Amino acid sequence: MPIWVDADACPVPIRDILCRAANRWKVDVTFVANQSVPVPPSPYIRSRQVAQGFDVADREIVDQLSGGDLVVTQDIPLAAEAIEKGAAALSPRGQPFTPDNIRQRLAMRNFMEELRNAGQVTGGPSSFSQTDRKAFADQLDRWLQKHMR
16 A cells, blocks of 8 residues: 655655655655655665646546555645545544545635635645644554554
């Protein structure tokens, strides 16, 4: 069960955690992005560069993934498509996307986008923290323990 990473906005600490996990668990991890993503040499780690364009990396991930795979993304529509295909989805902040919460997350995303477009909300998410990093590592470890044994 491979791991697919929407690497265009994946924080470097998360990439490092995923690379260590790939080697430790012998699980394939593929980083998909519009630019080159540096990864260490490993038979389990790949970087796939796709053409520039809106959602090109997302389309590549959706086309390649299978049920049971894991997608690491902060893109909620991509997470929703992954869940529809039977994959698991996890944000780089360690928040699992599930069939039970994905509709609410999509609705909140759309609502916040409307507020931003209207100029009522400015700024983005808080900066990536050590707490986020630990939450991601813990969730990844849970998924690996459940699916790789």
